[in-house]
Amino acid sequence: VAELGLRHPGTHRWKLAGAGALLTLSLTCIMAATPIPSAELDERTNRLASELRCLVCQNQTVADSQAELAVQLKREVRSQLAKGATDEQVRDFMVQRYGEFVLYRPTVNHSTWLLWGGPALLLLTGAGLFVSHWRARRLSGNSLDEADSGFDPHAQDQASSAERAQA
Amino acid sequence: MTMRRFLLPIGLFLALVCTLALGLKRDPQAPLPSPLVGKPVPAFQLTQLTDAQKQFGPQDLKGQVWLLNVWASWCVSCRQEHPLIQDLARKGTLPIVGLNYQDQREPGQRWLETHGNPYQFTAFDADGKVGMDLGVYGLPETFVIDKQGRIRYKHTGPVTAEVLKTKLLPLIKELQRG
Numbered sequence: 001v002a003e004l005g006l007r008h009p010g011t012h013r014w015k016l017a018g019a020g021a022l023l024t025l026s027l028t029c030i031m032a033a034t035p036i037p038s039a040e041l042d043e044r045t046n047r048l049a050s051e052l053r054c055l056v057c058q059n060q061t062v063a064d065s066q067a068e069l070a071v072q073l074k075r076e077v078r079s080q081l082a083k084g085a086t087d088e089q090v091r092d093f094m095v096q097r098y099g100e101f102v103l104y105r106p107t108v109n110h111s112t113w114l115l116w117g118g119p120a121l122l123l124l125t126g127a128g129l130f131v132s133h134w135r136a137r138r139l140s141g142n143s144l145d146e147a148d149s150g151f152d153p154h155a156q157d158q159a160s161s162a163e164r165a166q167a
Numbered sequence: 168m169t170m171r172r173f174l175l176p177i178g179l180f181l182a183l184v185c186t187l188a189l190g191l192k193r194d195p196q197a198p199l200p201s202p203l204v205g206k207p208v209p210a211f212q213l214t215q216l217t218d219a220q221k222q223f224g225p226q227d228l229k230g231q232v233w234l235l236n237v238w239a240s241w242c243v244s245c246r247q248e249h250p251l252i253q254d255l256a257r258k259g260t261l262p263i264v265g266l267n268y269q270d271q272r273e274p275g276q277r278w279l280e281t282h283g284n285p286y287q288f289t290a291f292d293a294d295g296k297v298g299m300d301l302g303v304y305g306l307p308e309t310f311v312i313d314k315q316g317r318i319r320y321k322h323t324g325p326v327t328a329e330v331l332k333t334k335l336l337p338l339i340k341e342l343q344r345g
Contacts, residue, residue, distance in 0.1 A: 072295060096202060099202040129175070
């Protein structure tokens with residue numbers, strides 16, 4: 001926009017005010033005609049590639065790996081982005097061919113809900129256990145002496161240690 | 168009474184141990200399930216390895232059950248499965264198509280001369296684009312394609328006599344009947 005303003009110092013303001021649609025149109029044309037600067041392309045390629053799993057070296061991302069397939073996939077990502085593909089389209093391209101496994105951050109669906117929900121589920125279970133334990137202790141009377149005079153001096157830590165084990 | 172206090176933590180601990188043990192036992196190199204199984208084989212048109220003037224595309228074998236075997240002259244484990252593929256071709260069970268993946272014409276042709284050519288056609292995928300569409304990630308890979316041109320099974324890694332007998336052949340028979 002700044003460039004456009006500099007190039008047409010007189011008409012820019014008028015365009016904005018009077019013919020917004022025309023400006024949008026011309027901007028779209030300029031954007032479509034101008035190739036994405038290579039620094040930006042590199043940056044996007046890298047960002048996307050670091051979300052993709054290298055399939056021959058499964059604990060590395062495509063960005064990190066020097067495996068032939070990873071290099072090839074990186075090249076494919078770059079060329080698709082250069083042609084104007086969105087990040088989403090590139091991700092879809094990979095998933096269609098290699099499955100959800102290729103994404104380090106898989107989408108939430110019927111086979112991944114446990115993966116995504118697991119930590120929260122564990123936390124909730126832990127919290128639930130903690131609360132019920134704590135309640136039971138409070139209800140089992142204010143006979144604190146009975147509870148604490150047991151030979152286990154860490155009795156009151158039970159609930160929280162269970163919680164820690166969960167985490 | 169005091170024992171019961173430990174029941175929960177110990178139970179949780181054992182559950183954790185079991186989860187981790189199961190995770191360790193899993194084969195990290197186990198073949199990935201292909202999302203392409205059940206889908207139509209991606210359309211392509213490539214020149215043939217043995218004759219650059221001739222072409223091959225999956226539509227050429229429409230109406231038949233066929234095998235697509237992805238290989239390359241640089242692929243060592245392709246040699247391991249090759250006798251089995253040749254055996255299958257000799258028996259004439261079904262048309263076998265080779266996909267020469269990320270290779271060069273010369274070494275590819277020489278490889279077929281040295282090790283034998285079981286392929287009715289060999290499509291020449293020099294830049295690996297078709298391989299990418301097929302989700303190829305480790306050679307050799309073998310696809311079973313049905314009469315409607317859908318991928319019905321994918322085997323990653325060298326085909327063994329066991330895989331052929333228990334997986335590929337029964338499926339091929341069933342698809343040919345249907």
